Amino acid sequence: MNAALAGTGGLIRLVLRRDRILLPLWVLLLAVLPASYASTFAGLYPTQAERAGYVAGTAANPSIVALLGPVYSDSIGALAVQRSGMLLLIVALISLLTVIRHTRTEEEAGRRELLGATALGRHAGLTAALLVTYAADLLLGLIAAAGLVAADLPVAGALAFGAALTVSGWVFASIGGLAAQLTTGAGGARGIGLALLGLAFVLRLAGDAAEAAGGSGWLSWLSPLGWVERVRAFADERWWVLLPGLALTVLAAALAYPISARRDLGAGVLAPRSGPAVAAPGLASPLALAWRLHRGLLLGWAIGAAALGAILGSVADAAGQAVGDNPKLAEIMARLGGTAALSDAYLAGVMTIVGLAVAGYGIQAALRMRAEETAGRAEPVLAAAVGRTRWLGGHLLLAAVGPVVALAVGGVAAGLTYGLATGDVSGQVPRLLGAALVQVPAVWVLTGLAVLLSGALPRAAGASWAGLAGCFLLGQLGAVLELGQWALDVSPFTHIPRLPGGEVMVLPLLVLTVVAAVFAGIGVLAFRRRDVPVT
Numbered sequence: 001m002n003a004a005l006a007g008t009g010g011l012i013r014l015v016l017r018r019d020r021i022l023l024p025l026w027v028l029l030l031a032v033l034p035a036s037y038a039s040t041f042a043g044l045y046p047t048q049a050e051r052a053g054y055v056a057g058t059a060a061n062p063s064i065v066a067l068l069g070p071v072y073s074d075s076i077g078a079l080a081v082q083r084s085g086m087l088l089l090i091v092a093l094i095s096l097l098t099v100i101r102h103t104r105t106e107e108e109a110g111r112r113e114l115l116g117a118t119a120l121g122r123h124a125g126l127t128a129a130l131l132v133t134y135a136a137d138l139l140l141g142l143i144a145a146a147g148l149v150a151a152d153l154p155v156a157g158a159l160a161f162g163a164a165l166t167v168s169g170w171v172f173a174s175i176g177g178l179a180a181q182l183t184t185g186a187g188g189a190r191g192i193g194l195a196l197l198g199l200a201f202v203l204r205l206a207g208d209a210a211e212a213a214g215g216s217g218w219l220s221w222l223s224p225l226g227w228v229e230r231v232r233a234f235a236d237e238r239w240w241v242l243l244p245g246l247a248l249t250v251l252a253a254a255l256a257y258p259i260s261a262r263r264d265l266g267a268g269v270l271a272p273r274s275g276p277a278v279a280a281p282g283l284a285s286p287l288a289l290a291w292r293l294h295r296g297l298l299l300g301w302a303i304g305a306a307a308l309g310a311i312l313g314s315v316a317d318a319a320g321q322a323v324g325d326n327p328k329l330a331e332i333m334a335r336l337g338g339t340a341a342l343s344d345a346y347l348a349g350v351m352t353i354v355g356l357a358v359a360g361y362g363i364q365a366a367l368r369m370r371a372e373e374t375a376g377r378a379e380p381v382l383a384a385a386v387g388r389t390r391w392l393g394g395h396l397l398l399a400a401v402g403p404v405v406a407l408a409v410g411g412v413a414a415g416l417t418y419g420l421a422t423g424d425v426s427g428q429v430p431r432l433l434g435a436a437l438v439q440v441p442a443v444w445v446l447t448g449l450a451v452l453l454s455g456a457l458p459r460a461a462g463a464s465w466a467g468l469a470g471c472f473l474l475g476q477l478g479a480v481l482e483l484g485q486w487a488l489d490v491s492p493f494t495h496i497p498r499l500p501g502g503e504v505m506v507l508p509l510l511v512l513t514v515v516a517a518v519f520a521g522i523g524v525l526a527f528r529r530r531d532v533p534v535t
Helices: 008-018 022-044 048-059 062-068 076-083 085-101 104-108 111-116 124-150 155-182 186-212 218-222 224-229 239-262 286-314 316-324 327-337 342-374 378-382 388-422 425-437 440-456 458-477 506-529
Strands: none
Touching (some): 022 085, 022 458, 048 076, 062 186, 076 085, 076 155, 085 124, 085 186, 124 155, 124 239, 186 218, 186 224, 286 342, 342 458, 388 506
16 A cells, blocks of 8 residues: 555544444435435426426525525425425535544644654545545545436436536535635634535525526536536436546545645645734623634624525515415424415425524534633643633623524525515514514524533533434425424424414423523533533
């Protein structure tokens, strides 16, 4: 074996051991979604005429196409593929973060240096991370294709969509490997990778929306996410469209390897900017320091919540009309999102999606405390005249207030776009602002869970994301699969009043707030009593 790759097999086994829970979880859960969507569409639209009406009324709406991607036919498979459009983005995101976590994060934590003292080649770490992620993406694509075939859909279309999922993950896995070589910290690498993924999504969104409105969709051809969706699964498949994605996968990885060989361990191509010799007066307290650490994160999530709310709110009127034409879909939407008009039911479901998205910020903000601890920055602060509770308090305050800000921004954005569509901006903005803010207690529960794990079980803090994934899947599939109420009740979002249009119930909101406070309180007490840091 090449000396630069020595020890790759051992690192692959280490990566698989460390991800033995998370990796199978996200692969299996994401892989079953396309088949479940196909089953749902087969039950809701059993005839070709009904499916054609759905495509004409909803699936071809520019706003829906912007969010999910284009639909190329009225077959069950094509509708399921469009409904699964967000999976391409999710798989790309997970692949990007997985590679960075097993490369730059390991290096930043000092574990890469310890392993490097053994018989370990220079390229072993990057190769192991890429191979495991590539294999996981391939397995996900194969399982998704097998599920679609099991749903009695054409094999060619199933394989085409499975390949699209795989290639979307491969492209951003390689981009993650390249980003990990450019910066000295995992945060910077994630920032570069997420910025490129966000750019790809925006280009795809703008191009697809323009094409659906009768214009040119050339912007989509500038995006890797646009390439893979144009495989046209279940609609005269274009296999050659996968070639640009495969080429970009190879190119990004090929650029990462020589940089990895030439840079110093712990260094990056982009040198870190030197800070001032003396801290600014605004950093004189733990709260000010926490604000400095969280402000960029909060700004990014607020912008994302605004974009999500605006896109989903803009299609509410069309979605409500489409739902009204199908009694089965109306019944499901009523379970998912409200008891009043069907458009209100859709909007209530939209607010749940925005709430789930913002819960990601709450978890990330809560886990920032653990990140500061593992990076060795918490210990010097706590060694000064700063108590543990005071240090935690700054982070907890922003983890609690930040979701309120992001949800408010998302609610206002949804209210503006829906209000413009219905000609009632002044009436819809406050309604949807309230519908967004009512999600706060459920978001706090997941945030509190992250605090609890960070304090009491710090090595398992990353499992907080599994809680969010579980809530997402219950919200997406629970009602469609007719799961028992006990299963739906596991998600805190099940207990949120369904606004707009539903009845405001104070008791569930109070109970969820108490649960969140108990979780956070246990985490704080555990943190005060354990060693710092725990690695």
